[in-house]
Amino acid sequence: MTFTLDERLYGVRVESVQEVLRGLPRARVPLAPPTMAGLINLRGQVLSAVDLRLQLGLPAAAPGRDHMLVVIRVAGETLALVVDSIGSVVDVDVDQFEPPPDTLDPAFRELLLGAYKLDSTLLLALDVDRAVAA
């Protein structure tokens, strides 16, 4: 299950994804860290939304820009990841995989499992547990 953030392709294991949504109104949570993008109402369920851009240390999205939500289940909790756009579901081979390059910013590197070398681009595999725990 892939999505883009700041023009780069990221992926999470498809089993952890519950659904994908167009952006919903979010209630902001004052006092919470900036990566907490607010609360959304998913059919009567209140979910926290995590701003993945900020979480990964990427520049904040331009205000008013369309965004998508990836609803995932992590460690018993359901939450939504705010991403730029949704890609497709791709199958990857283990032999395409490489651990994240050492040259990456350690903070960023920690949140990645590694990269899959797709034909056209690199797919960065997100360590979901870490990405939302921070």
Added chain:
Amino acid sequence: MEDLEGLDEIVGEFLVESHENLDQLDRDLVELERAPGSRELLGSIFRTIHTIKGTSGFLAFSQLEAITHVGENLLAKLRDGHLTMTPGTTDVLLAMVDRVRDLLAAIEADGTEGKVEVADVVQRVSEALEGRESSPAQPAASVEEAADPVVVPTAEVPEDLPVVVPEVTPVAVLPDVPAEVPAEAPAERRSVADASIRVDVDLLDSLMRQVGELVLTRNQIVRQTGHGEDLELTRSAQRLDQIATELQEGVMKTRMQPIDHLWAKLPRVVRDLGAACGKQVELVMVGRETELDRSLLESVKDPLTHLVRNAVDHGLESPERRTAAGKPTEGRLTLRAYHQSGQVVVEVCDDGGGIDAAAVAAKAVDKGLRTAAQVALMSQAELLQLIFTPGFSTAAAVTNVSGRGVGMDVVKTNIEAIGGTIEIESVLGRGTTCRLRIPLTLAIVPALVVECAGDTYAIGQVSLLELVALDAERAARAIEDVNGVPVHRLRGVLLPLVRLTDVLGVESTRDDGHVLIAVLQSEGRRFGLVIDRVLSTEDVVVKPLSARIKQLGAYSGATILGDGRVALILDVQGIARRALSSETVEGELDRHDAESTRSEQERWLVAGIGGGRRVALPLEVVTRLETFPRDAIELVGHREVVQYRGEVLPLLRLDHHLSVGSWRDSEPENLVVVIYQSGDRGVAIVVEEIVDIVDEAGRQSDISDRGLTGSVRIRDRVVEVLDVRDAVLAADPGFYDDIAPVGAGSWDAVPALEAM
């Protein structure tokens, strides 16, 4: 469970349980026919009979106990292999089970064992116990059981035939009961077993959640159709509204249990405790049927028991003291439960000695919980609240039953944890009442929906005392600053204010200067939360928050509003802890100053006396602040006096005394008065307004005038210090004749509290 009305609740439960057990027993006996001697089955049957025996003994059903007792013995021997199953023993066991069923039916019919005899069956079981084969068919028993419609599977029943469910018509199994009983419309009267089913609590919880969702959806639809033109749709929405409300009530009801579940254990507690304390106690219970959510019932159990123990141990006096006080020797403890405005109120009242507010005050001072000056400023009701302070216990002697120094504060914490409140009232010599207010349920709470900085929040109504709206002009005047803490003088009492925007670190969108204050109460502290706007009141369904948001300490949950938006539910306790420093909080408790941990010698009450002049009075001479309506002033000779708590106090107008000249064209409706009491004398000093209570900020200078002892710098402003002695003498020349001079400490004033 209407059928159970009039029937003791415990007996009702016993019957339901026993019917279930008997059904199991029937199945087991059928099984046993096929697998005689199965230890497992015999063990199961044994347990069933054992359970019935135990309960019947407890409920004093002697026949039932007798028959199950021998039955149990027989089963024990069979189970342990001391006896082997024979057709004879099976018959005996079945006969026993039938008789048990007869007895249960009789109990269900009228609460007694009726005329069901067990001697013959007991005899047969005893014979079987001794290893003698009793004659397989005791004619007497068979005849008697001829009327029994209960089909008990015997050997003739084909094995694959399911056990016939016993349709117990209680009347039919009682051949001795007069014939008019069947006329009592048996169709209407379902047996206990048929009238109730057992439901998994998890299922009820999940139903409750779903109903919560339904209520939310209902709110959304009702809101959307509220301003629509489609009449049909509006009508449907109203219908939905109604059904959802009824369904919500219905589902909530399934979780409701009468408070009697808790109370049932209390007579014993009271009896034992009364005996241990040498007190006679009559326990009166009013409103046993009052229901509340079962989860709450559990949480209320310990606090309630504690209050009852307290009442017996400390509240009621010994018979000798009661006689001396002209009361009946038997103390009366009244438990009262009722519904009031969406809450359950539970009262524990005793007609004992009451709580001596003065003693409470003295103890609070003694234990260093409050200073003498603080308690002097507190009303009796406020003093009583001190017993909820951690580490406080009013028991003079620590008894073995209660009063271990922990207690009331724990009670309060537990009650507040479930969103309830506790208050205490006491009249010295007459008794004490503790009143618990408990929400009906936790899942759906009435809330005030407010706006702050463009965001929407919900505040549970349970902590909301009132709303205060100030327009820009009044806000400018009525919001003052005490050492950087904004306060509002609400009916003469200083209310610390907390701006929600400050707490949450957001910018207010309100710029017209209007101020809206939600007066909230948390853990005994009152404070005003400044919000931008009030949007509505709504029943909201509490949604859990992730731990990460919860740990921020500002939100207790979230909810979805009628328009589908998510709103955070403010954690009033958390915000109070976060925003009010411990000093402010403590100060709030005595409600008259905003900081109270400094020693009282340095503290001043600053009052305006008109003409822009202010004077400071040492706080220690202030017994109380009051307002009197203008027409409360009476004339004695040429002196003005007011009646105050049974005393006549001479009135001193500070403006006249200090020659300020009349500060207004007409006298205001209410006079602001500083009461100074010492012993049984007191004076009422009229000021224009109470400005502040502050610490001394500068040194006292000698610059003085008549009626003043000097001046003091308070926040860059020179304030004259009132010569209290001079002022008091002006009001009452004889004031100091028989008591200690001013400055001996306001503690002298405390005995006056006792008389109140």
